[in-house]
Amino acid sequence: MKETVNRPYILITNDDGFEAKGIQKLTEALRSLGDIVVFAPDSPRSGASSAITITGVSFRKVSEEKGLTVYCCSGTPVDCIKLALNNVLEKKPDLIVSGINHGSNAAVSVVYSGTLGAAAEGAIFRIPSVGFSLDNHLPDADFSETQKIATIVCKKILEESLPNGTYLNVNVPAVEHVKGIKMCSQTEGKWENEFYEKEDAKGDKQYFFAGEFVSNESQLPSNDIAWLNKGYATIVPCKIDITDYSLLSKMTSWETSSLSLSEQ
Amino acid sequence: MKETVNRPYILITNDDGFEAKGIQKLTEALRSLGDIVVFAPDSPRSGASSAITITGVSFRKVSEEKGLTVYCCSGTPVDCIKLALNNVLEKKPDLIVSGINHGSNAAVSVVYSGTLGAAAEGAIFRIPSVGFSLDNHLPDADFSETQKIATIVCKKILEESLPNGTYLNVNVPAVEHVKGIKMCSQTEGKWENEFYEKEDAKGDKQYFFAGEFVSNESQLPSNDIAWLNKGYATIVPCKIDITDYSLLSKMTSWETSSLSLSEQ
Numbered sequence: 001m002k003e004t005v006n007r008p009y010i011l012i013t014n015d016d017g018f019e020a021k022g023i024q025k026l027t028e029a030l031r032s033l034g035d036i037v038v039f040a041p042d043s044p045r046s047g048a049s050s051a052i053t054i055t056g057v058s059f060r061k062v063s064e065e066k067g068l069t070v071y072c073c074s075g076t077p078v079d080c081i082k083l084a085l086n087n088v089l090e091k092k093p094d095l096i097v098s099g100i101n102h103g104s105n106a107a108v109s110v111v112y113s114g115t116l117g118a119a120a121e122g123a124i125f126r127i128p129s130v131g132f133s134l135d136n137h138l139p140d141a142d143f144s145e146t147q148k149i150a151t152i153v154c155k156k157i158l159e160e161s162l163p164n165g166t167y168l169n170v171n172v173p174a175v176e177h178v179k180g181i182k183m184c185s186q187t188e189g190k191w192e193n194e195f196y197e198k199e200d201a202k203g204d205k206q207y208f209f210a211g212e213f214v215s216n217e218s219q220l221p222s223n224d225i226a227w228l229n230k231g232y233a234t235i236v237p238c239k240i241d242i243t244d245y246s247l248l249s250k251m252t253s254w255e256t257s258s259l260s261l262s263e264q
Numbered sequence: 265m266k267e268t269v270n271r272p273y274i275l276i277t278n279d280d281g282f283e284a285k286g287i288q289k290l291t292e293a294l295r296s297l298g299d300i301v302v303f304a305p306d307s308p309r310s311g312a313s314s315a316i317t318i319t320g321v322s323f324r325k326v327s328e329e330k331g332l333t334v335y336c337c338s339g340t341p342v343d344c345i346k347l348a349l350n351n352v353l354e355k356k357p358d359l360i361v362s363g364i365n366h367g368s369n370a371a372v373s374v375v376y377s378g379t380l381g382a383a384a385e386g387a388i389f390r391i392p393s394v395g396f397s398l399d400n401h402l403p404d405a406d407f408s409e410t411q412k413i414a415t416i417v418c419k420k421i422l423e424e425s426l427p428n429g430t431y432l433n434v435n436v437p438a439v440e441h442v443k444g445i446k447m448c449s450q451t452e453g454k455w456e457n458e459f460y461e462k463e464d465a466k467g468d469k470q471y472f473f474a475g476e477f478v479s480n481e482s483q484l485p486s487n488d489i490a491w492l493n494k495g496y497a498t499i500v501p502c503k504i505d506i507t508d509y510s511l512l513s514k515m516t517s518w519e520t521s522s523l524s525l526s527e528q
Contacts, residue, residue: 001290032478046318047315047316047317047318047343048313048315049312049313049314049315049377049381050313050314050317050375051311051312051313051315051340051376052311052313052472052473053311053378054310054311054472056464056471056472057470057471058464058468058469058471059417059468059471060274063290076315077514078313078376082458082459083459083471083483086457086459087459087471088457098415099401108388108504110328110506111388111504112314112315112316112342114315118314119321120375123373124372124454125454126454143470152520153518155439156518159388163511165452166508178520179521180519180520181518181519181520182519183515183516183518184507184512184514184517185507185512186505186506186507188429188504188505190388190389190390193350194346195346195347195350195351198320200320200322204322205322206320206321206322207322207323207347208320209316209318212409221309229416233427235518236507236512237508237512237515238506238507238508239506239507240372240375240452241449241450241452242450242502242503242506243450243500243502243503244375244427244430244501244502244503245449247393247427247430247501248447248448248449248500248501251447251499251501252447254417254420254445254447254499255444255445255446255447256444256445257443257444
């Protein structure tokens with residue numbers, strides 16, 4: 001039996017585009033763990049969430065060497081995962097890894113993040129999936145601590161797997177020495193004062209995102225923002241099934257029969 | 265006191281664009297319930313999920329009459345909700361309604377849906393929010409049953425409200441007479457054979473979405489696909505906090521201290 005037969009097969013994507021430093025540092029860190037296919041957007045797609053492109057997408061092979069093949073795609077991170085799994089990869093990967101994002105995806109940012117959209121898509125395909133984000137937006141951010149954490153977490157996933165329908169949202173504080181890794185819940189909160197105005201060349205107002213994250217529970221000991229603020233990396237296990245089961249059982253009075261419908 | 269003071273204030277959006285029949289029929293149905301602001305994309309944005317546009321968005325007022333103001337926006341459904349709430353509306357709405365989508369958003373489609381992305385955004389702002397979808401993609405679909413259901417559900421939300429952090433995903437089967445409304449869980453499953461290939465003018469391959477939804481649990485009595493197949497409209501209460509709490513408590517062995525980090 002050839003040694004390569006049992007090497008893990010790892011699919012990597014991101015939302016900052018295949019040329020971003022974050023995905024290159026992630027790929028570099030994970031090459032020791034298995035054979036890698038990078039299939040990532042051809043340009044930045046930050047804030048793409050789980051968006052899909054219904055107007056058509058294309059992709060091309062960028063490079064190929066032993067243990068590493070790189071593709072780029074005109075679509076979103078979720079398009080990348082779907083195209084790779086449906087039409088490109090020779091077999092089902094053992095692990096899908098998204099990132100390393102340039103910027104935090106803690107708390108409610110998981111909702112808007114293309115990085116985490118890709119990880120969610122992996123979980124929909126029942127493949128163990130994880131997204132990594134560093135709380136530093138700069139193109140030349142220092143990813144060395146996040147590389148260590150990604151290696152630890154990905155090793156653990158390859159050893160222990162993850163239950164179907166759950167993926168991991170891993171965030172890393174922008175500090176020189178991360179204190180450790182903590183399991184956390186998603187911090188409740190929202191962004192406020194989200195836009196600033198700017199006039200374009202024609203004098204029309206354009207609105208750009210800015211703002212600040214505000215939470216009522218950032219001091220709760222078990223959530224991700226609290227631990228990031230203390231210098232720890234955080235792991236939030238996230239579900240594809242977003243049904244509010246506790247509320248569901250209380251809402252049976254909302255059900256109606258055809259009779260009451262026809263009375264409207 | 266003027267009669268209008270206590271009229272509910274309702275924000276409506278969608279992902280098919282402000283000129284789609286679905287949003288016009290929704291607006292028509294809800295005018296009896298309150299004063300309405302429509303703030304919707306200027307063109308179709310199906311599959312936009314919770315995407316945000318970080319490259320700048322703009323909007324314009326389309327029309328204004330007593331009890332109904334219409335804006336259109338260059339951005340996604342979530343951009344629409346954020347812009348309306350941050351920069352345009354004179355007060356916090358009592359209710360946010362998205363739709364009526366041309367096409368089902370049952371089961372895992374909630375993840376990709378711009379219609380539901382907007383409803384989720386409303387919930388992030390702690391405003392009772394709901395998305396309506398009819399299982400018919402045609403531009404001239406018959407929305408009359410969905411209008412009745414939207415009126416019933418929106419009345420109920422205005423009377424009873426919804427807990428913070430939860431929004432409703434309402435789907436309606438494309439039948440002449442809907443049998444009733446059922447409270448449901450999100451059906452597990454995924455889309456398969458998702459792309460078809462087409463060569464563009466240059467001979468390059470483009471990939472377009474198609475495929476079919478496949479579920480292992482479509483026969484479970486409590487989920488949305490099962491009830492839609494029986495001719496019922498379905499309500500799935502959906503959570504913003506997607507933490508997998510049951511898994512979280514089992515994953516403490518994934519935590520590491522700084523010591524084990526530095527040993528990597």
